[in-house]
Structure formats: structure tokens, C-alpha cells
Amino acid sequence: MPKECRRKTSKDLGLPGTVVNIEGSRLERRPAGKSTKICDELIEKAAQLAPSSASGAPTVMDERRVPQVTITPEGGGSSREMQQEDWDDAVDGSLRRKLSNSSISSTGSSVVESEDDLLSDNESKSKGIVTLEHLVDTGESKPWWKLKTLVHWPFSATQRRKLNWVQLAGHKGNFKAADEGTILKKFSENEMQCFEKLKGDALLSFVPGYHGVVEKDGESFLHMTDLLANFDLPSVMDCKMGIRTYLEEELVRARERPKPREDLYKKMVEVDSEGPTPQEHSQCGVTKPRYMQWRESMSSTNTLGFRIEGIKKCDGTCRTDFKKTRSKQDVILVFRDFVGGNFNIIKSYLRRLTEIQQALKMSEFFKQHEVIGSSLLFIHDHTGNAQVWIIDFGKTTALPEGQTLNHDIPWQEGNREDGYLWGLENLIHTLESVSSEGSSEETFCSVSNSQSTETDGQ
Ligand SMILES: Nc1ncnc2c1ncn2[C@@H]1O[C@H](COP(=O)(O)OP(=O)(O)OP(=O)(O)O)[C@@H](O)[C@H]1O
Numbered sequence: 001m002p003k004e005c006r007r008k009t010s011k012d013l014g015l016p017g018t019v020v021n022i023e024g025s026r027l028e029r030r031p032a033g034k035s036t037k038i039c040d041e042l043i044e045k046a047a048q049l050a051p052s053s054a055s056g057a058p059t060v061m062d063e064r065r066v067p068q069v070t071i072t073p074e075g076g077g078s079s080r081e082m083q084q085e086d087w088d089d090a091v092d093g094s095l096r097r098k099l100s101n102s103s104i105s106s107t108g109s110s111v112v113e114s115e116d117d118l119l120s121d122n123e124s125k126s127k128g129i130v131t132l133e134h135l136v137d138t139g140e141s142k143p144w145w146k147l148k149t150l151v152h153w154p155f156s157a158t159q160r161r162k163l164n165w166v167q168l169a170g171h172k173g174n175f176k177a178a179d180e181g182t183i184l185k186k187f188s189e190n191e192m193q194c195f196e197k198l199k200g201d202a203l204l205s206f207v208p209g210y211h212g213v214v215e216k217d218g219e220s221f222l223h224m225t226d227l228l229a230n231f232d233l234p235s236v237m238d239c240k241m242g243i244r245t246y247l248e249e250e251l252v253r254a255r256e257r258p259k260p261r262e263d264l265y266k267k268m269v270e271v272d273s274e275g276p277t278p279q280e281h282s283q284c285g286v287t288k289p290r291y292m293q294w295r296e297s298m299s300s301t302n303t304l305g306f307r308i309e310g311i312k313k314c315d316g317t318c319r320t321d322f323k324k325t326r327s328k329q330d331v332i333l334v335f336r337d338f339v340g341g342n343f344n345i346i347k348s349y350l351r352r353l354t355e356i357q358q359a360l361k362m363s364e365f366f367k368q369h370e371v372i373g374s375s376l377l378f379i380h381d382h383t384g385n386a387q388v389w390i391i392d393f394g395k396t397t398a399l400p401e402g403q404t405l406n407h408d409i410p411w412q413e414g415n416r417e418d419g420y421l422w423g424l425e426n427l428i429h430t431l432e433s434v435s436s437e438g439s440s441e442e443t444f445c446s447v448s449n450s451q452s453t454e455t456d457g458q
Pocket residue numbers: 106107108109166167168169170171174183208224225226227228236238373375377391392393394
């Protein structure tokens with residue numbers, strides 16, 4: 001992501017207790033205690049409205065509730081909003097916590113900026129359900145945006161609109177709602193180039209539809225298909241792929257100009273007070289690659305070549321506390337919980353993953369790119385619809401002409417290997433284990449059912 005896309009928090013702007021909406025006006029921030037209560041109410045109400053299949057069973061892992069964020073909505077309603085309106089009503093009004101839409105952004109990620117960057121903070125990270133502001137024609141005489149690669153923009157409304165949406169990773173404010181079934185993501189040159197190159201590639205049907213670049217007030221966005229649009233109260237999981245989550249160039253830069261970051265130090269200490277070295281403790285800071293490597297070693301990135309970033313279930317609960325979900329068995333438990341014991345969903349996911357695996361092996365794009373920080377987005381709902389998509393090309397970079405990657409051999413600095421295919425294979429094996437546990441449970445159930453029937457009959 002270009003450095004200028006980084007945004008300051010209200011704290012940075014010297015506005016404690018206030019936030020700034022996109023029009024620049026100050027908004028009230030509710031006290032933290034109140035928003036936690038609000039969040040609990042929200043989740044309870046959403047849970048009441050959710051299909052019973054997901055709400056009944058006890059969860060395998062501790063279900064920590066995370067703050068739900070809403071960004072200053074104003075009127076309007078698209079068909080998708082209408083579908084969500086009941087849910088929305090239940091969580092509307094005082095249940096909303098207003099936050100800035102101008103938080104720090106890492107869209108397009110850190111190809112050039114991360115180590116030189118201003119600080120990030122936990123408040124700026126998205127952890128679940130957000131309400132996206134809708135960028136449509138506001139009725140101004142002169143259109144405030146200009147389409148660069150899309151000739152016709154299908155304007156269908158004249159008001160700002162809102163869209164309840166799920167953002168499991170990345171920074172708040174990186175996404176906006178667009179016309180029906182589409183969203184806008186903050187522009188990154190890198191990601192844009194990837195989408196352009198993917199147009200004729202074997203991976204095309206596994207990435208979100210790309211509809212070009214749009215601009216507003218000098219700010220650019222990538223216009224893409226909203227993968228959640230065709231789901232009804234979807235459950236969503238973000239799995240970050242690969243054995244490495246930082247670019248080699250980030251490593252080089254950190255070596256040349258180490259910039260310890262206090263926010264990353266704090267995030268590390270929160271998970272493991274013994275994580276930082278004595279030197280890092282004394283300077284209260286860790287460099288970005290050091291933090292990223294630590295994250296990889298705590299989670300399943302190093303051991304399995306992928307890690308779970310976040311989950312939102314159909315009952316409205318969101319979790320992003322997977323920093324220590326490391327072993328295959330840990331991941332199996334999370335997936336079982338995610339699908340609510342519905343092993344048919346796992347089977348559908350497995351079919352899709354196998355298709356993705358085949359497409360990756362055919363893909364020229366994949367051969368020629370180091371794929372870092374990209375995720376697989378798992379989405380299913382109560383209808384049994386289950387899909388997996390490849391998202392986030394912010395840190396996917398082209399190799400020099402003529403060079404290719406295997407994606408399944410160990411990384412050594414300089415070879416740029418990312419372990420993507422190795423991670424995918426492990427992910428498939430992990431889901432196969434979930435699926436076979438399901439099959440044996442089904443067998444066990446039908447055997448014990450028939451035994452009890454026989455006993456009843458005696
Ligand atoms: N096309 C899409 N349709 C639906 N949801 C999406 C789409 N793209 C992204 N998301 C949601 O937004 C989240 C963040 O997406 P993405 O990883 O692309 O953002 P990012 O800001 O680049 O993140 P990071 O800073 O971690 O690199 C995903 O976890 C997913 O929940």
C-alpha cells in the first residue's frame with residue numbers, strides 16, 4: 001500500500017474521546033464499558049435471529065466477543081441491506097458504536113512502507129462486523145469520482161447508503177460499499193496489477209471479480225465483487241496462506257534501518273509477556289519482521305503453512321483470537337466449530353480447495369509471483385452454499401522475468417519461496433481429518449442407533 005494511504009487515528013489527530021467521520025465532523029465515542037455491553041446485546045439479538053443450527057451446540061473453543069464497529073451510516077438501502085434489515089433493526093440505534101472511518105490503513109499492505117511506517121494499533125484493526133459507507137452519486141452537479149478503467153458506472157441511488165458487512169482482517173476503513181453486490185477496497189498499485197494480470201489466468205474463477213479503479217477526492221479504490229453478496233447470514237473464515245507473511249524486502253529494510261514499533265511490542269506482550277527479548281523489553285519496541293516472524297511461530301503459519309485469522313459465524317459471534325492456534329488438532333477444532341458440525345459443508349469446502357489447488361498448479365500468474373499475506377476466504381450459510389475464494393494480493397509481487405517459484409519448498413532468504421502450495425496441502429489434509437471424523441461419527445451414530453433400536457425392540 002502506498003504510504004500516503006496510511007491514516008491517522010483520532011488519537012493521532014489529538015481528539016481523545018472523539019472520532020472524525022468522512023465528512024470531517026466530530027462524533028461522540030461511547031465509553032468503552034458501554035460499548036462492550038452494547039456489543040453483548042447486539043450479539044444476543046443477532047443470535048436470536050440466527051438459524052437454530054448454529055446457536056444450539058456448545059462451542060468447542062472459548063467464544064470471546066469482540067467489538068462490533070459501525071461507521072456513521074446515513075439513510076438509504078440496497079436490496080442486500082433490505083435482506084439484512086431485520087438483523088440491522090435489532091442492532092440499530094443506541095447499539096451502534098461510532099468510530100472513525102479514517103483509521104490507519106494497510107490496504108495493499110506493506111510493500112514499501114511497513115518499516116518506515118507510522119504506528120498501527122489494535123483499535124484500527126477490523127475484527128468482525130462493520131457497516132460500510134456506501135459511495136454512490138450524492139447528487140452533486142459534478143461527479144466526485146472518475147472511473148479509470150470502468151466505462152459505465154451503474155448508478156442506482158442518489159443517497160449515501162450503508163451495508164452490514166464482515167471484515168475479518170485488515171484495517172478498519174479499508175473498504176466501502178459500492179453498487180449492489182460490489183465493494184471498494186483502498187487502492188494498492190500492487191493489488192491492482194495482480195487483478196489486471198489475473199484477467200486471463202487459470203485462477204480467474206477463484207478470485208473476486210475485478211471491475212477497475214474508481215477515484216474520489218484524489219483517493220482511489222479497487223472495485224470488486226462482494227463475495228458475501230449471495231449468502232444469507234453467512235459464516236466466514238479468513239485463512240492467511242503461506243509459511244511467510246512478510247516480504248524479503250521488508251526484512252532487508254529492517255536490517256538496514258531497524259525501526260522498533262511500540263504497538264507491535266504491545267501486541268506481542270499481550271499474547272506472551274516473555275516473547276520480547278531483553279533488548280526489545282528495554283526499548284519497548286519490536287521491528288515489523290521480528291513481530292511477523294514471532295506471529296508465524298506462535299500460530300500455525302510455520303507448522304502448517306497457513307493460519308486462521310478470523311471467523312464470523314451466522315449467530316453474529318466473531319473471533320480473531322487465533323494467535324496461538326498452532327497445531328493441526330487446534331485447527332480441526334476451530335473448523336468443526338465453524339461449520340457447526342455440518343460435515344457436508346466441509347466436503348464442499350474440500351471440493352473447492354482441490355479445484356483451487358489444480359488451478360494454482362496450472363496458473364502462469366502463480367508461477368511468476370511471490371504470494372505473501374494472501375488469504376483463502378471460506379463462506380457458507382444455512383442453505384448449504386459453501387465457497388472458498390482467494391483474496392488479498394496487496395503483498396503479491398512479481399518475480400524477475402524468467403524466474404518462477406515452486407511454492408512448496410522451504411524458504412531461504414533469497415529464494416522468495418512462500419510455501420503456499422505446502423500450506424494448501426496441509427489445509428486440505430486438515431479438512432480431510434475433520435471430514436473423516438464426521439464420517440466416523442455418522443457411522444458410530446447409525447451403529448448405536450440401530451443397536452438401541454434392536455434393544456428397544458427386545
Ligand atoms: N471481495 C471480498 N468480498 C467479501 N469480503 C471480503 C472481500 N475482500 C476482503 N473481504 C473481507 O475483508 C477482510 C480483509 O480483506 P483483505 O485481506 O483483502 O484486506 P487488507 O486490508 O489487505 O488486509 P491486511 O491488512 O491483513 O493485508 C477479509 O478477511 C474479508 O473478511
